[in-house]
Amino acid sequence: MSLMRIGEKPEIARLPLFRDMDDAMRERVLSGSFLQVFPPQLTLFERGRQADFLHVLVDGLVELYVSGTGRDTTMKIVEPVTSFIVAAVMTDLPYLMSARTLTSSRVLLVPAALMREVIRKDTALMQATMHELALGYRDMVRALTDMKLRQSAERLANHLLEFSAQRGNAWDFELSGEKRVLASLLGMTPENLSRAFGTLKEQGVSVNGARVRIEDRAALAAFARPDPVPADR
Amino acid sequence: MSLMRIGEKPEIARLPLFRDMDDAMRERVLSGSFLQVFPPQLTLFERGRQADFLHVLVDGLVELYVSGTGRDTTMKIVEPVTSFIVAAVMTDLPYLMSARTLTSSRVLLVPAALMREVIRKDTALMQATMHELALGYRDMVRALTDMKLRQSAERLANHLLEFSAQRGNAWDFELSGEKRVLASLLGMTPENLSRAFGTLKEQGVSVNGARVRIEDRAALAAFARPDPVPADR
Structure with missing residues (x-):
C-alpha cells in the first residue's frame, strides 16, 4: 500500500458528495484522508466490523459481498468514482457487507469520525450525503425487486x-x-x-x-x- | 377519508424524524400536513408516480409492494409509527414501490415540497432524515442478503x-x-x-x-x- 497526495486527483473534489461543500471544510476532509493503492483480491473490510472509514473508489473495481455459512453472494460491483458505504459511516453501526478489490484499486479513505464531524457543520455535505443515501436505498430496492420478480x-x-x-x-x-x-x-x-x-x-x-x-x-x-x-x- | 387535527397525536411530534428539530419549524411542517384515515386495501400511491407526500403511518398496517407483469411482490410491511418513503421525497424522483393499507390506517401526509424546503433550513431534521435513510438502506441490504443466502x-x-x-x-x-x-x-x-x-x-x-x-x-x-x-x- 502506498500513500498518495490527494492533490493529484482533482476528480475527488468534483465528486457529487464533496462538490458543493465549503472549500475550507473540503480541504479539512481531504487533508485528513488517505489515498491508497490496493492489490486485487484484497479484503478492504469485513461485515460486522465497525465502520472506521468512508471509502471512495477512485480507480479500479470493488466487490461488496456477504458470506453466509458456506455460501457467499455478491451484493454490488462498485465502479469509480463512487463512495461506499455511507450508511454504516453515518449511523456508526457495523458494516452489513464486506468489501474486496477485484482489480488493483485506488481508494480514498476518509476517517468516519472526521466525516461525521464535518457533516454536522457543513449543510451542503449533509445534503449531498442524504442524496447519496437515498440513491443507495433506491439501488437496493431495485436489486431486491429484480431478485423477487x-x-x-x-x-x-x-x-x-x-x-x-x-x-x-x-x-x-x-x-x-x-x-x-x-x-x-x-x-x-x-x-x-x-x-x-x-x-x-x-x-x-x-x-x-x-x-x-x-x-x-x-x-x-x-x-x-x-x-x-x-x-x- | 376524514381530516383530523394533528394536535390529537403528540406521538407524531415525538417521532425520531421530527423530535430534535426546531419547534417553530416542526409546527410549520405539521400545520401544512394532513392526518387522514384510510380504509383497508386502499392504494396510497403507485410505483412510477412522482412523490407528492411523505407518508407517516400513525395507526394501522401498510404494505409496500411492486407489481411486475402478472407478478406481485411484497417488499415491506410498515408498522406504526414509521415514515415512508423518504428516499423518493428527498430526491424528488418517482416512487419505486406502491403502497396500500392492509387494515384501516391513519396516515400523516406531509407535502413533499414542504418537507424538502424545511429540511434545507433545519439541520436537526436533515440529520434525522439522513439517519432514517441510512437505516432504510440497511433494511434493504438485509432483505436482499436474506433472499440471496x-x-x-x-x-x-x-x-x-x-x-x-x-x-x-x-x-x-x-x-x-x-x-x-x-x-x-x-x-x-x-x-x-x-x-x-x-x-x-x-x-x-x-x-x-x-x-x-x-x-x-x-x-x-x-x-x-x-x-x-x-x-x-
Missing part, C-alpha cells in the same frame, strides 16, 4: 441493458469483473449464467469471453421487461 | 425470531397481515410458506391461524443462522 435470464437481460446504457448505449462492450462475480451478483450459479446467456442468444445477444454484443436492443428489452421507472443516474 | 424455511425462521424480538422476545404472538402477504414478503408462494411452517415444527414452532408459538428459541436460532450483525432497532 424476474427469472434468471430476465435478470441477465436487464443487467446487460443497464450496463450498456451506462456506457452511452454501446452495442458492444466488455463486462467488468469475472463471470463468477456477475453470476453471484445476479443470484445465479456460473452454470445458470451460461444457460441464461444461451437463452439470450435467441434475443440477439452474443458473448465471447467478457465481450458482449447486443444485436437488437428492442428484442432484448421486450424480453427483459425493464422497470417502468428509468434508472436514477 | 437463505432457503425459504430459514427465511421464515429468521422472520419469526425478529418479529418476536421486536415484541420483547415474546414466545407467543399474532402475525401481522395475512399469510398471503407474509409469503410474498419472504419470496414464497402460500404453499411454500405452509411447507416452511411444517419444517419449523421440528424446531418447536407451532402455528394456529395467525397465532405463532416458539417453544425453543435456541433451536430455532440454530436453524435460522441469524445475521452476525444484530438488528439496528
Whole structure:
C-alpha cells in the first residue's frame, strides 16, 4: 500500500458528495484522508466490523459481498468514482457487507469520525450525503425487486441493458469483473449464467469471453421487461 | 377519508424524524400536513408516480409492494409509527414501490415540497432524515442478503425470531397481515410458506391461524443462522 497526495486527483473534489461543500471544510476532509493503492483480491473490510472509514473508489473495481455459512453472494460491483458505504459511516453501526478489490484499486479513505464531524457543520455535505443515501436505498430496492420478480435470464437481460446504457448505449462492450462475480451478483450459479446467456442468444445477444454484443436492443428489452421507472443516474 | 387535527397525536411530534428539530419549524411542517384515515386495501400511491407526500403511518398496517407483469411482490410491511418513503421525497424522483393499507390506517401526509424546503433550513431534521435513510438502506441490504443466502424455511425462521424480538422476545404472538402477504414478503408462494411452517415444527414452532408459538428459541436460532450483525432497532 502506498500513500498518495490527494492533490493529484482533482476528480475527488468534483465528486457529487464533496462538490458543493465549503472549500475550507473540503480541504479539512481531504487533508485528513488517505489515498491508497490496493492489490486485487484484497479484503478492504469485513461485515460486522465497525465502520472506521468512508471509502471512495477512485480507480479500479470493488466487490461488496456477504458470506453466509458456506455460501457467499455478491451484493454490488462498485465502479469509480463512487463512495461506499455511507450508511454504516453515518449511523456508526457495523458494516452489513464486506468489501474486496477485484482489480488493483485506488481508494480514498476518509476517517468516519472526521466525516461525521464535518457533516454536522457543513449543510451542503449533509445534503449531498442524504442524496447519496437515498440513491443507495433506491439501488437496493431495485436489486431486491429484480431478485423477487424476474427469472434468471430476465435478470441477465436487464443487467446487460443497464450496463450498456451506462456506457452511452454501446452495442458492444466488455463486462467488468469475472463471470463468477456477475453470476453471484445476479443470484445465479456460473452454470445458470451460461444457460441464461444461451437463452439470450435467441434475443440477439452474443458473448465471447467478457465481450458482449447486443444485436437488437428492442428484442432484448421486450424480453427483459425493464422497470417502468428509468434508472436514477 | 376524514381530516383530523394533528394536535390529537403528540406521538407524531415525538417521532425520531421530527423530535430534535426546531419547534417553530416542526409546527410549520405539521400545520401544512394532513392526518387522514384510510380504509383497508386502499392504494396510497403507485410505483412510477412522482412523490407528492411523505407518508407517516400513525395507526394501522401498510404494505409496500411492486407489481411486475402478472407478478406481485411484497417488499415491506410498515408498522406504526414509521415514515415512508423518504428516499423518493428527498430526491424528488418517482416512487419505486406502491403502497396500500392492509387494515384501516391513519396516515400523516406531509407535502413533499414542504418537507424538502424545511429540511434545507433545519439541520436537526436533515440529520434525522439522513439517519432514517441510512437505516432504510440497511433494511434493504438485509432483505436482499436474506433472499440471496437463505432457503425459504430459514427465511421464515429468521422472520419469526425478529418479529418476536421486536415484541420483547415474546414466545407467543399474532402475525401481522395475512399469510398471503407474509409469503410474498419472504419470496414464497402460500404453499411454500405452509411447507416452511411444517419444517419449523421440528424446531418447536407451532402455528394456529395467525397465532405463532416458539417453544425453543435456541433451536430455532440454530436453524435460522441469524445475521452476525444484530438488528439496528
